[in-house]
Amino acid sequence: MQVTETQKEGLKRAYELMLTAQELDDKVMEKLKEAQPDVEMKGFRKGKVPLPMLKKQFGDRVMGETMQESIDEAMAKHFEESGDRPAMQPKIEMIDGENWKQGDDVKISVAYEALPEIPDADLKAIKLEKMVVKAGDDEVTEALEGLAEQAQDFEPRKKGSKAKDGDQIVFDFVGRVDGEAFEGGAAEDYPLVLGSGSFIPGFEEQLVGVKAEEEKDVTVTFPEEYQAEALAGKEAVFSCTIKEVKEPKKAEIDDELAKKFGAEDLASLKGQVAERLEAEYAGAARAVMKRALLDALDKNVSFELPPSLVEAEAEQIAHQLWHEEHPEVHDHNHGEIEVSDEAKKLAERRVKLGLLLAEMGQKAEVEVTDAEMTQAIMNQARQYPGQERQFFEFVQQNQQMQQQLRAPIFEDKVVDYAFELTEISEKEVSKDDLQKAVEALDEE
Structure with a gap:
């Protein structure tokens, strides 16, 4: 040819x-x-x-x-x-x-x-600052109080007391649509915390103020997107019989609480909480340091960008921003979306850094292992309870989905590789300082 x-x-x-x-x-x-x-x-x-x-x-x-x-x-x-x-x-x-x-x-x-020739980044010339936050007594105590709330129990209110938001009611109910009971619409001795959002919108609010031994009809309309198609958009009446009204009782912060969360005693639980908090702080600090690394690479490395990639990325960004501004639109049946200068600028940065990190990773022989991919798929599959196997098989047969899961893992491994070559100094800061730095990431 x-x-x-x-x-x-x-x-x-x-x-x-x-x-x-x-x-x-x-x-x-x-x-x-x-x-x-x-x-x-x-x-x-x-x-x-x-x-x-x-x-x-x-x-x-x-x-x-x-x-x-x-x-x-x-x-x-x-x-x-x-x-x-x-x-x-x-x-x-x-x-x-x-x-x-x-x-x-x-x-x-x-x-x-064609993809451009991408110059090597002088990683050793980049200086980064790693924010270090220690878990203080106040933070540990706050976290323990949160655990105590999770472990809270409920005890009966005084006879004749009205149920408040946050109280637990124990009740029987039967739901009917057009006068006919429907499958899954009845239960006995059901414990419901008012305000938890466990039931469809409008249900729990109507039970605020009920008393033990009271009967009350609750009328609600199932959402249009309800999972049971036969009930979607239908009005239902639930006949409720209240058996008990209970108020929340926060668990004591003691050895018994520690045992509920798998620790030997309170001191051990405090140590675990401190480790978890510091791991969270380290993750946030890494995000801040990663942004600083990307900013430095964007500033220090220059090469020609493929216009087609920039244009495609800018259109995707503009489309995403438009849907964020119009959350009521769930499909793509809308007019042409104008690409702003802001979207173009962001697209140039993303394309540039994407190509640069890909080149760095290739030269450093960075690879995503099968074990890392399997873990990523399992993490995603947990979002579909009961359908984990189907999701796993779907990903195995879908190259595009595999790439979407592989890309962030690859990027993080390249960033970790870059961190090893840059000059990093540690700076101990407060939790508030770290929080402000993280919030600044979203503002840029």
């Missing part, structure tokens, strides 16, 4: 590929000869069907396959010899394809943007 360069301007590349009619016919006949021994056709013994008849019967399909294979081979050879890496899928078109007929030469136009 002949390859002729028609454009080389900046990162833009264009070529014309030509496969002569004779070359194409030879390749088709070669394929038919390979298949001939296994072909059976009425009137002929297996493997004895004449090539002209095979060509008449299967020629068009084989020709299509041959053209595609020839183009793929030519492109693979071109990228290997030129060293080009396309930024996006090359645009491939058949020249004068509508008028092409068998016996004509095949002419193909190929256009793409």
